[in-house]
Amino acid sequence: MNSLTMPSSRPMTSRAAADTLQTRFALRVAARLSERSHDLEPELGERLRAAREQALERARAVRTAEAAPAQAGLSGGAILLGGGPRWWTRLAAVVPAIALIAGLIAIKQLETDAEISTAAEIDAALLTDDLPPTAYSDAGFAEFLKTPRD
Secondary structure (H helix, E strand, C coil): CCCCCCCCCCCCCHHHHHHHHHHHHHHHHHHHHHHHHHHCCHHHHHHHHHHHHHHHHHHHHHHHHHHHHHHHCCCHHHHHHCCHHHHHHHHHHHHHHHHHHHHHHHHHHHHHHHHHHHHHHHHHHHHHCCCCHHHHHCHHHHHHHHCCCC
16 A cells, blocks of 8 residues: 555545645654754754744635625525525526526517518509519510619
8 A cells, every 4th residue: 555545444635635634744844843943053943933833824825815705695585585696696697697598589589570560562563563462474575674764
């Protein structure tokens, strides 16, 4: 068995395995550093302590920044409605899709109405004209329309 793997009766997920390996590595590094810390000069020990405090402060800031978006998603309305950020996220994803579909349906309906209106105007013009509708299908009438008038 490899020193980086752990015996287990169930398979670990990749995220859990990565966290375990990272923790084990950190513990080994910390143990090695602690073994040698007694041999250090006081100035160097103080600088290392200050660097360690800065690193811990940065880690706290990162953890706080990662937790902030989860808390920012909880607005008063979401808490009152009991939905939390997942409810708002789903709503924010579905509402634009519904609006898009409704807009497309409305556009199609308006285009269909415009086509029907145009066809009705043409039919009305043909039926109220002095010429009978069969004249438009006559080949001689087409030639008559092509000839220039004086």
